[in-house]
Amino acid sequence: MKINYxxxxxxxxxxxxxxxxxxxxxxxxHEHEISCDIFDMELTPNRGDCLSxxxxxxxxxxxxxxxxxxxxxxxxxEPLEINFENLSxxxxxxxxxxxxxxxxxxxxxxPYLENYFNTIGGNKANLFTDISNYISYELGxxxxxxxREVIKNKLIFENRECNVIFKTLLGSEVSLKDSNCVFSLNxxxxxxxxxxxxxxxxxxxxTKKVLVECAYFNPESIIGKSIQYNLISDAAHKFERxxxxxxxxxxxxxxxxxVQDHAKIKSIRFKSFTEAHNQDFNIPIDVSKINKILxxxxxxxxxxxxxxxxxxxxxxxxxxxxYRHDIETNNDLAEEIARVIGYNNIKSTPINxxxxxxxxxxxxxxxxxxxxxxGFSEVINFPFTPIKEKESINIDxxxxxxxxxxxxxxxxxxIENLLYNERxxxxxxxxxxxxxxxxxxxxxxxxxxxxxxxxGRQGRNxxxxxxxxxxxxxxxxxxxxxxxxxxxxxxxxxxxxxxxKKDKIFYVxxxxxxxxxxxxxxxxxxxxxxxxxxxxxxSEYPSSSRDFSxxxxxxxxxxxxxxxxxxxxxxxxxxxxxxxxYKDDKRKIIKxxxxxxxxxxxxxLSDSEINKKVNEILSPIVEFDGVSxxxx
Amino acid sequence: MSNLDNINLPSISKELGRLHPINQIKDYLxxxxxxxxxxxxxxxxxxxxEFNFDMLNIKKSHPARxxxxxxxxxxxxxxxxxxxxxxxxxxxxxxKPPIAFISAGKVYRxxxxxxxxxxxxxxxxxxxxxxxxxxxxxxxxxQILHExxxxxxxxxxxxxxxxxxxxxxEVDILSENGKWLEILGCGIVNPVVLxxxxxxxxxxxxxxxxxxxxxxxxxxxxxxxxxxxxKSNLDFLAQFK
Numbered sequence: 001m002k003i004n005y006x007x008x009x010x011x012x013x014x015x016x017x018x019x020x021x022x023x024x025x026x027x028x029x030h031e032h033e034i035s036c037d038i039f040d041m042e043l044t045p046n047r048g049d050c051l052s053x054x055x056x057x058x059x060x061x062x063x064x065x066x067x068x069x070x071x072x073x074x075x076x077x078e079p080l081e082i083n084f085e086n087l088s089x090x091x092x093x094x095x096x097x098x099x100x101x102x103x104x105x106x107x108x109x110x111p112y113l114e115n116y117f118n119t120i121g122g123n124k125a126n127l128f129t130d131i132s133n134y135i136s137y138e139l140g141x142x143x144x145x146x147x148r149e150v151i152k153n154k155l156i157f158e159n160r161e162c163n164v165i166f167k168t169l170l171g172s173e174v175s176l177k178d179s180n181c182v183f184s185l186n187x188x189x190x191x192x193x194x195x196x197x198x199x200x201x202x203x204x205x206x207t208k209k210v211l212v213e214c215a216y217f218n219p220e221s222i223i224g225k226s227i228q229y230n231l232i233s234d235a236a237h238k239f240e241r242x243x244x245x246x247x248x249x250x251x252x253x254x255x256x257x258x259v260q261d262h263a264k265i266k267s268i269r270f271k272s273f274t275e276a277h278n279q280d281f282n283i284p285i286d287v288s289k290i291n292k293i294l295x296x297x298x299x300x301x302x303x304x305x306x307x308x309x310x311x312x313x314x315x316x317x318x319x320x321x322x323y324r325h326d327i328e329t330n331n332d333l334a335e336e337i338a339r340v341i342g343y344n345n346i347k348s349t350p351i352n353x354x355x356x357x358x359x360x361x362x363x364x365x366x367x368x369x370x371x372x373x374x375g376f377s378e379v380i381n382f383p384f385t386p387i388k389e390k391e392s393i394n395i396d397x398x399x400x401x402x403x404x405x406x407x408x409x410x411x412x413x414x415i416e417n418l419l420y421n422e423r424x425x426x427x428x429x430x431x432x433x434x435x436x437x438x439x440x441x442x443x444x445x446x447x448x449x450x451x452x453x454x455x456g457r458q459g460r461n462x463x464x465x466x467x468x469x470x471x472x473x474x475x476x477x478x479x480x481x482x483x484x485x486x487x488x489x490x491x492x493x494x495x496x497x498x499x500x501k502k503d504k505i506f507y508v509x510x511x512x513x514x515x516x517x518x519x520x521x522x523x524x525x526x527x528x529x530x531x532x533x534x535x536x537x538x539s540e541y542p543s544s545s546r547d548f549s550x551x552x553x554x555x556x557x558x559x560x561x562x563x564x565x566x567x568x569x570x571x572x573x574x575x576x577x578x579x580x581x582y583k584d585d586k587r588k589i590i591k592x593x594x595x596x597x598x599x600x601x602x603x604x605l606s607d608s609e610i611n612k613k614v615n616e617i618l619s620p621i622v623e624f625d626g627v628s629x630x631x632x
Numbered sequence: 633m634s635n636l637d638n639i640n641l642p643s644i645s646k647e648l649g650r651l652h653p654i655n656q657i658k659d660y661l662x663x664x665x666x667x668x669x670x671x672x673x674x675x676x677x678x679x680x681x682e683f684n685f686d687m688l689n690i691k692k693s694h695p696a697r698x699x700x701x702x703x704x705x706x707x708x709x710x711x712x713x714x715x716x717x718x719x720x721x722x723x724x725x726x727x728k729p730p731i732a733f734i735s736a737g738k739v740y741r742x743x744x745x746x747x748x749x750x751x752x753x754x755x756x757x758x759x760x761x762x763x764x765x766x767x768x769x770x771x772x773x774x775q776i777l778h779e780x781x782x783x784x785x786x787x788x789x790x791x792x793x794x795x796x797x798x799x800x801x802e803v804d805i806l807s808e809n810g811k812w813l814e815i816l817g818c819g820i821v822n823p824v825v826l827x828x829x830x831x832x833x834x835x836x837x838x839x840x841x842x843x844x845x846x847x848x849x850x851x852x853x854x855x856x857x858x859x860x861x862x863k864s865n866l867d868f869l870a871q872f873k
Contacts, residue, residue, distance in 0.1 A: 029791025044793035045694075220693040227698065240693075293799070293820055293837065295767025326793075331823060335791065335799030338766060343789035343801055348774060349767035353669025353732050353759065368651055376649040379864040382751050393678065395712075396704040399744050406705075417864040426866050430649060436738075438678050440706065446676050461644045528651075530660045531873045535853040538867040555639055562642050583636050590639065 001051055002120045005037040007112075007138075011057035013065025024063050028339050030056065038119065048241025049323040052140030058323075062309030062340050070138075073256035073268075080269035082211075087158040089275030091181045091221035092193070095157065096248040096272040098255060099148055101209040102127075102263035110261050128203045128210040131258045133234070140323075141214060141243050141251040142235035144191060146201045148209040156184045157193065159221065166192060169202035174229040181221050183213075194222035194239040196231045214252050216245040244323035248272060282317040283333060293334040295349050296341070306340040307333070363512055364434055365525035367450060373526075374477055375459060376430040376452060381413035383435070391439040408439050410451030410509055415492060418453050422501050425543045425597075428457040430469065434512075448512045453492075455505040462593070465579040474506055486516060543574055543599035544610055548618065550592040554626025558590050561627060565594050568617050572609075574599040653872040654753055654861055657849040658736050661755045664779050668772070670734040670757050675719030677738055683718035684711050687828045688796040703740050703750075712740035715842065717796060720758045724829035729836045730761035736845075749858060753845035758821065760831060760838035766799060766820055769839040773803055773818055776841075780848065781805055788812055797840055798822045813851065816843045 009015045016024070018034065025032055030050065031042045041056070049055045057066060080099050086092060105127050109117070116134050117124050124130050128145040136142045162176035166189050174192075176182075181193040191197040194217040203210055217239045226236035249272065256268055287303040290296070304314050313319040320327045327333065338346060368378070384403030388394070391408055398404035407413065410433050421429050432452040439445050458464035458473060467473075471489050479485035492505040550565075552558050568576060573596055580593025596617075598610050622629060651659075662672060684690075685697055703712040719735035736755040744750050759772070770789065777787055786806035794800045797819025804812035818841035823833030846858050853872070855861070860868055 026790060029793075031790070044791075046793045220691075223693045224698045292763070293766060295765030329798070329823065331798040331820060334766070334820070338799050339791045343770075343791060343799075346767055346770060348771035349765060350771050351759070351764070351768040354730075355667075355669050372649040372651060373646075374649070375647045377866060377869045378650065378652040378655060379869070380652050380654060380862060381864070382749075382862065384750070393705050393710075396706070396708055397742065398703075399742065399750060403750075420864060421866050424865065424867065429866070431864070432649075436677055438676075444676075444678055444706075444710065446678075459647050461647070462642070463644055464647075528656075528659050528663070530656055532852045533871055533873060535855050535871055537856075538865060538871075555636065558639055559642075578642055581642055583639075585636060588636060590636070 001041045001043065003039045003041055003053065003056065004115075004119050005039060007053055007116075008039070008056060008060075010069055011053055011067055012060060013067050016064055021060070024060060025056075027342050028059050030059070045241060046326040048238060048325065049140065049244065051238050051241065052136070053138050055140045055323070058311050058321075061311065062306065070250075070254060071257050072250065072253040073260055074253075075268075077253075077256070077268050077270040080271035082271055083154045084271075084273065085154060085156050086273055086275060087156060088181065088221075091159050091218050092157055092215050093218070093276040094245050094248065094272070094274045095213065095215040096252055096270065098212040098214070098252040099210070099267070099269040100212070100256060100259055101148075101266040101268075102259060103208070103266055104263055105206060105208050107262045113258070113262070126203050126205045126207060127259075127262065128207060128212070131255060131262075132212070134258065135251060135255050136234060136238070139247065139251050139254060140238060141247055142194075142238050143251065143255060144197050144213045144235075145203045145207075146190070146197070146211040146213065147203050147207050148211045149207075150201045151185060151211055153186055157215075158182060158184060160184075162189065164189060167199040168192075168231060169197045169199050171199065172231070174231060176229070180225065181217060192225065192229070192231070193217055195226050195229070195236045196233050212252060212255055214248045214255075216243055216248070242325040246322040281320040281328070283320065283327075283330065284317055285314070286330065289330040290334045290337055293331055294338055294346060296337075296346060298337065298341075303337060306337055309340065310336055312336075362525070363515070363520055364448070365528075366520050366523040367434065367512075369526045370477075370523055371430075371432050371452065374430070375428075376432045379414070379417050379431050379433050380435070381407075381410070381417070381433060383407050383438075385412065387412070391441060393438050393440050393444065406438055408437060410435060410437070410449055411492075411507060414451050414453040414507065415497065415505070418455055418505065419497060419499055422455070422499060425545070426456070427503075428459060428469070430454050449509060450512060450515075451507070451509040453505065453507050455501075455503045460577045460579055460595075462578055462581040468503060469506065470504060471506055474508060478508065481522065482519075486514075486519060537601070539574075539599050539601045541600055541602075541604045543597050544605060545595055545597045546610065546614060547579070547593060547595050548614075548629055548632075549580070550594065550621070551628050551630060552590045552592065552626065553588075553628075554624070555588075555590060557624055557627065558592075561621060561624065562592065564621060565592075568596075570613065570617065572598050572600050572605060572613060573617075650869050650872050652861075652869065653849055653853060653855075654845055656872060657852065658753055658755060658845050661843060661845065661848070662734065662736055664776065665734045665755070665757055668775060670732045670759070673719055673723040673733045673735050674737075675713075675716070675722050675735060677713055677740070678705060678710050679713040679718045680709070681711055683721055684713050684715075687721045687825065688717055689822050689824045689828070690795045694795060701742055703742050714741055715739050716754045716756045717840075717842070720756065720840070721825075721829060724758070724760065724826075724831060729831060729838075730759075732759045733757065747858060749846070749862065752858075754842055755845060756840065756842040758838055758840040760821065760826065760836050762836055764820075764837045764839050766839075769801075769818055769820065769841070772839065773816070773841060777803070777805060777815065780852075792817060792819075794819060796822050796825050815847070815851075816841055818842070 033040045132143045159181050162180050166176050167173050182189045183191040190201045219242050223240050287300045311321050383406045385407045386402045388405045392405040395404050434450050437447050437449045454469040458467040474489045478487040487508050490507050492507050575597040579595050582591040716735040723733045734757040739754050788804045789801045792800045792802040800819035803816050807813050821838035821840050826833040
C-alpha cells in the first residue's frame with residue numbers, strides 16, 4: 001500500500017520529518033520503503049486497520065498526536081427508501097447505502113483529489129468511482145458505487161451457489177463457481193461482494209445519481225475469492241483483513257463531503273441495515289500481567305497512557321476499538337505496549353536452560369561419516385515426481401503435473417543427479433541421500449531411507465584411478481564383515497537412460513530400520529565441525545582435460561617434479577592430479593601420469609587456448625635434465 | 633644415482649566426500665541449540681491440518697490455509713507441513729513443562745521461483761516454563777545470533793505477526809554493506825497454543841523462534857542463488873568442506 005507522506009502528516013498533530021516518521025513506523029512494526037514522498041507500506045496481515053491514512057495515523061498518534069482534520073458532510077440527511085434484502089446476515093452483519101444526485105458530473109478535481117491520482121491513485125474512472133477510491137485510501141473502508149438509475153428493482157445480498165459468467169466493471173469475465181457472496185438484481189449477479197463490482201451497474205462518466213454501498217463483510221466469507229478468480233482488488237485486500245464495522249456512517253458522510261467539494265448536490269439520502277450489533281470488547285486492566293509477559297516493570301499510569309495514545313478507551317476496563325480485530329488478550333496488549341516502548345528498548349534478561357547430554361553418534365551421523373570418509377557426497381532432492389505407484393501419496397494441488405506425487409524411492413532422483421554430473425565431465429561419482437520417504441497403505445507410513453549410487457573411477461589418486469567403481473567396491477565398503485550381505489547391491493542398466501557413457505552404475509537403497517544394529521556398533525560418528533568457506537560461483541562452461549606422461553630418468557628430481565606439478569595454479573586450471581605412478585625397474589626410470597582439467601568462468605575454452613596454457617605450464621618442467629614428455 | 637627402491641612413493645591423499653551444505657548448517661544450528669540446553673524432537677513431514685494449523689492458532693481464514701500456499705495431499709486430508717512447529721506441538725502434548733525443544737527438517741510451501749523453493753529447511757525452538765518473558769527471548773536470540781555472526785553483530789527486533797506467538801518479532805542483523813537483513817522470526821508463545829497442548833497458560837509461558845536454514849547458509853557462505861543448493865552439482869558440493 002502506497003501512502004503520500006504529505007497526506008499522512010495532515011492527520012498528525014506534530015509534523016514529523018520523513019526520517020522520524022520512518023523510524024517510528026518501523027518501531028510500530030510497519031515495514032516500508034521510501035521513494036521521494038511515497039511510503040510503500042508492507043503491513044502484517046493482522047493490521048488491516050492500518051491500510052489507510054487514518055489507520056496509520058491512529059497508530060502514530062501515540063508519538064505525534066492526532067489532528068482532527070476530517071471534514072464530514074454535517075447537514076441532516078434524509079432517510080433513503082431502498083428495496084433491499086440481506087439474505088445472509090452472517091456474511092454481512094451491517095451495510096449502509098448513500099444515494100446522491102448531483103447537477104454536473106464533469107467537474108474539475110480539487111488539488112487533494114487530483115494530487116491523489118497523480119501520486120498514488122493511478123488512472124481515473126469517473127467522479128464517483130474516483131471518490132470511492134480516494135475514500136478507501138483515506139479511511140480504509142472500501143465502498144461500491146452503483147449507477148442508481150440501473151438499480152430499479154429489489155437489490156439482494158446473498159450467499160448463493162453460482163455457475164455463471166460474471167462480467168466485472170473492468171471488463172474481464174470470470175466464471176463463478178461454488179458458493180459466493182454476491183449482490184443480485186432481477187436474479188442477475190451485479191457484484192461479487194467484497195471483491196469487485198459488475199459491468200452492468202457500474203457508474204460511467206455521465207452518472208449523476210449514485211447508490212454508494214458501504215458494508216462490513218465477514219473476512220471468512222470472502223477470503224480466497226479474489227485469488228480464486230484472479231480479481232486482485234484493494235477492496236478484497238481490506239475486507240479480507242477486516243474493516244471497521246462502526247465507521248459506515250462516518251465514511252459515507254466523508255464521501256458526501258468530497259462530492260460536495262466538487263459538485264452541487266441535488267439530493268442526498270442514507271439508510272443503514274444492521275443485522276447484528278457489534279459487541280464491545282473489554283479487557284480487565286492488569287499491568288502485572290503485561291510486565292509478566294514482557295519482563296518489564298511498567299507502572300500502571302504509564303501502561304494506560306500508552307494504550308490511550310493508541311486509541312483504546314479506558315474506564316473500569318480497557319475497551320478495544322472496533323477497528324482492532326487483532327486485540328483479544330493481555331498478550332495482544334503486551335505487544336501494543338512493546339511496540340510503543342520499542343522492542344529494542346526492552347532489556348534482555350538471561351535465561352539458563354538445563355544443559356542436556358549431547359546426542360551424538362546416532363545412526364544417521366554414523367552413516368554420514370562412513371560415506372563421506374569414503375568419498376561420497378551428500379545430495380538433497382525434492383520429493384515430487386510424476387510417477388504414480390499404488391502406494392504413492394498424491395498431491396491434491398501440485399505445482400504442475402510433473403510434480404503430482406511424492407517419490408516412494410530415492411532411486412530416480414539419484415540417477416538424475418548422477419547423469420547431471422556425468423554431463424559435466426565428472427568421471428568418478430559417488431553420491432548418497434538420506435531422506436524420509438512417505439507411502440500409503442491404510443495409513444501413511446514414514447521410512448528413513450539411505451540411497452547411494454556410484455559410477456566411474458574409484459578415485460583419482462594413482463592407486464584408484466585405473467579401478468572402476470563396481471559391486472566389489474560397494475561390497476567391501478558395506479558388506480565386508482557380514483557373511484550374508486545386508487545391503488542389496490543392484491546394477492542399473494544404462495539402456496533406458498539418456499546417456500552415451502558406458503561405466504556401470506550400481507545402486508543401494510535401504511530403510512535405516514532394516515540395517516542391523518551390529519552394523520552401526522562397528523561405526524563411529526565423527527564430531528562435526530563447520531568451515532564457513534567463502535563460496536566461489538561455479539562455471540557453467542564445459543571443462544576439458546589433458547593427460548601428460550612424464551618420463552623421469554634422473555630419479556633425484558622425482559619429488560621436485562611432483563611438487564612443481566602439484567603447485568601449478570591458474571585461473572583456467574580447475575584441477576590437476578597425479579593419476580599414474582610407474583616404476584620401470586628394467587629401464588630404471590619413473591613415469592608419472594598427470595591430468596590437468598581446464599575450465600573458464602567466462603567462456604568455452606578452445607583447443608588453442610588450452611594448448612597455449614599447456615606450453616606455459618610445462619616448459620619449466622621439460623627444462624630439467626633427465627625429464628621428458630614423450631610426444632612433446 | 634638413486635636406486636628406484638629408495639624413492640618414496642608419492643603420498644596418496646584420501647578423497648573425502650561432503651555433507652550437503654544445508655545439512656551442515658542444520659547440524660551446526662542443532663549443535664548450537666543443544667549446547668544451550670534444547671532437546672531435539674522429530675516429527676512427520678506429512679501432517680494433518682489440525683497439527684499444522686489449528687493447534688497453532690492458524691485459523692481457517694488465514695491466507696496460509698488457502699490452496700495456493702500449502703500443498704494438500706490425499707484428498708485434502710493431509711498437508712505437507714509448512715513449518716516444523718507441529719513437531720513441537722506433538723512434543724508438548726507428550727511432556728510437561730519445563731520443556732525446551734528444537735525441531736529441524738524439511739518444510740514445504742507451494743512456491744517455485746528465483747527466490748522461493750517448494751521445499752526448504754527450518755530449525756525451530758520452543759521453551760516453556762514458569763515466568764518466561766519477552767526479555768528472556770531477547771537474551772536467547774542474542775546468544776544465538778552472537779554465536780552465528782560474532783559478538784559485535786548489530787541486532788534489531790521489529791514487531792511482526794505470527795498466529796502462534798504474541799507478541800511476535802522479526803529479527804534483523806546489520807550486514808557489512810549497511811543493510812538490515814532479516815534473520816529469524818520469534819515471539820512469546822500464544823497462550824491459545826499452550827492451552828491447545830493442555831498446558832495451563834496462567835501458570836506457564838513460553839518463547840519460540842524459527843530460522844530458515846537456506847537463508848543462514850546463503851549468508852554464511854555467500855551463495856546468492858538458493859537454487860544452487862538443489863542442483864546436486866559436485867563442483868558446487870565439493871566446496872563445502
